[in-house]
Amino acid sequence: MISCSRCREKLSISSEMTISFFILLFMVGFKVNIGACQNECSELRCGDFGPPIKFPFRLKDKQPDNYGYPGFDLSCNGSNNTVLELPISVKFIVTHINYKSQVIEVVDPDGCVPRQLHKLNLSASAFQFKGRYQSDYTLFNCSPADRNLYYQIPCLSETSHQILAISSRSSIDEVPISSCTKLYNLPPVPYRIFESEPVSLEWFKPECKHCERKGRKCKLKNNNHTESETECVNVGKQGASTKLVVVGVILGSFVFVVALVSLHRLYTFDRKQTMIEEFLENYRALKPTRYSYADIKRITNTFRDKLGQGTFGTVYKGKLSNEIFVAVKILNNSKGNGEEFINEVGTLGRIHYVNVVRLVGYCADGFRRALVYEFAPNGSLQNFITSADSNNHFLGWEKLQYIALSVAKGIEYLHNGCDQRILHFDIKPHNVLLDETFNPKISDFGLSKLCANDQSAVSLTTARGTMGYIAPEVFSRNFGNVSYKSDVYSFGMLLLEMVGGRKNVQVTEANSSQVYFPEWIYNLLDQGEDIRIHVEQEIDAKIAKKLAIVGLWCIQWYPVDRPSMKGVVQMLEGEENVRMPPNPFSSTASTRDSVAMPAKRPRQELPVISELD
Incomplete structure (x- = not known):
């Protein structure tokens, strides 16, 4: 098997070739496109590493008032961070803007989004929380004696007290809040907003993602800023003869570079690892914690306490702290081609429900893969x-x-x-x-x-x-x-x-x-x-x-x-008796006279299968 260092070296070669290819394209098309973009294509940033700012957003004091869309104003603070201000007087730092999916990721300047939720009014803005599953929450101030890490908001809690966020879906009988003081209610928010992670907001108007996905730019139709109708425009315009030259050079360069890159990938890429890494790259916005293999060894005390063995891996007991225990599933590298790992992370990372096991984190370190779950001390049913x-x-x-x-x-x-x-x-x-x-x-x-x-x-x-x-x-x-x-x-x-x-x-x-x-x-x-x-x-x-x-x-x-x-x-x-269903075994021979205890059908594990669709 090719070592990880060699894989990275080969990948680096392919990446350099791909970058060279795009530089070539830029040099070919520069004379054609220069001067054609103007305001519709210009992008600004706050600092060297800030997200690109373009329509529908507008950078205040650096772009005209009629450039962006109402409610999409951004600004730069003294630290060159990109700032989004939301009603009422809530300021967030923008970390990423995805124009193709119309999602903006923000964080609180002080690292505590829950502190601002009580005054946040998204209904008066162009944005809303991303994701369908949201709940109303009530915040409680509890003493350390009622310590409950499952509902605790870490950034609001201190040694003298803890702040709990209790969902309206939770049963009061299951939550020890009898000695707590109610603070205030929150409107529907996603659960992960109480954790120290970026918050994803999405917008629906103006509708521009179809332009971005086609490689075109979005602008208000007829520059009418009183309406939300938009149109897609090309980056630049050039004559027919110039287009033919550019297309010829692009196609020739493209075929040449693709052939070289394909040969390198055929020789160096491990298909399973590539698929997993691409998935994790797209998964960044959802992310439970990503651990290294060294972290996994530390959490499990070098795999000291084995809980069980399954078809796809071995489960060990671990702990993140003296009070928080986890179950760590080390996946067999020889089983399947990565679908189980992607299914687990892609599914459990999206949801949080009281009767679904919570995915705390995962590991994808080279060919080593692991999943970290909340610990269930009573085992399986x-x-x-x-x-x-x-x-x-x-x-x-x-x-x-x-x-x-x-x-x-x-x-x-x-x-x-x-x-x-x-x-x-x-x-x-x-x-x-x-x-x-x-x-x-x-x-x-x-x-x-x-x-x-x-x-x-x-x-x-x-x-x-x-x-x-x-x-x-x-x-x-x-x-x-x-x-x-x-x-x-x-x-x-x-x-x-x-x-x-x-x-x-x-x-x-x-x-x-x-x-x-x-x-x-x-x-x-x-x-x-x-x-x-x-x-x-x-x-x-x-x-x-x-x-x-x-x-x-x-x-x-x-x-x-x-x-x-x-x-x-x-x-x-229901309190009433449930009526009997039709006989599901009517096609089988009658066994009404038999009263002996039956045997279970034999059970065996089936392997993961690939999908047609």
Whole structure:
């Protein structure tokens, strides 16, 4: 394998050739374009490293009043920082402007954006917070005795007190604020605004990104600054003969340089590493912390405490401080070609939800890759529903009902609460982690897939997931299209395993005639019999029955017959009895007379697969 230093050396050669190519183009086209740009193409900066300032922005005192668009004025401070002033008297430092996506990144001059939120009024400006998932928050002043790092705003908290940001979505029962003092309410903001990271703002008017993406410039149509209509203009104008000369030189140079660069890349680039680095470059705005491999070794105390082993890597316990523990997953370099890493970082880095495991950071150091998650001290749900020692590990039916409802809300959020619908494709007890209060966290997004919220079906090349939890349509399109209903099926299997998983037995020659467990449960309920599992009180029997019936609704053979996750949440929250679903096993031989405990279907891990689309 080529060393990293050699890779960087080869990359540097290719970069120098590419730069030389663009210098050549500039020299060829300079005489043609000079004088044609004028004001529409001019770019100014505050200092040598400030972001380029061009339409719709205007640099005050250095550009005419009619150059920019109303509300897009910028200025330079004494330190040559670019300053954006927002209502009411809120000033941010601009770190980056993406004209193609119409997003501007800003930071607070004092490093504490939350300090200015109470007086910020974005509704009166041309900007708004980027991202669909935002919540109303209430700020509380709490004593150190109520220390809660999960909700704490670090830059506002001190040793004598801590400031907590509590979302309106949070349950008051889960947040220790009984002895705290309420400060004030905040309008809807993204959660990451409370962390020391750049804040992304976006604008929609004037609409200029289509011009930027075509390599053209944007300006107000007819220079009418009372209207928002814009038009795209070329950078410069030249005669037909000059164009032909320039095009000929460009094409010849382009073909020559591309051929050389392609040969170098063919020889030096590792495809997997290149794909990951390009992804991380585009991912900068979302960024959980990026760690070096040396950081990972320090966090895990040189991989001292192993938590488990999976198909794609090994998980170790680590700590960021004396109070904050994490789980570090070291990915196998030999498995897959980087999709799992990109899926995990690209998916978990975009979302923050109480029932989805939080991605604290990641490592992409050469060929070494790792993922750093919040630590779940109680392990996975699998430990509590399949243990032979049920007296020590059984959580109780009320707790199981709470876990089931929380997992359902987490999946419903993935399906409907994000900018894009997230299909998990591997819902199972192993991938539900339990924190110190047994609050469940959905984890392991290595097989996940993003799709548009209005997309009714997705394309897969072959089945993905874990045997026993994979929906029928994932195997065969005869049952319907693969969609978010595939996660509903997996959740139904998880529910049924929560109901009876502790008593499932292994398949042997002696018990090979036993029936499939979900079908066995359906037959008992259909005949009005009790589920033959451990219950102590009547309310426990009702909970177990509800979980079983909802699970049977979720595993209907055809996706169209299954409820959405929103419907599943409503059934689990409802006080009334849930009616029995149609028999999902009607095409199989009747087993109504069989009362033996069935065996589980065998399960095996499937590899990550590449997508056609």
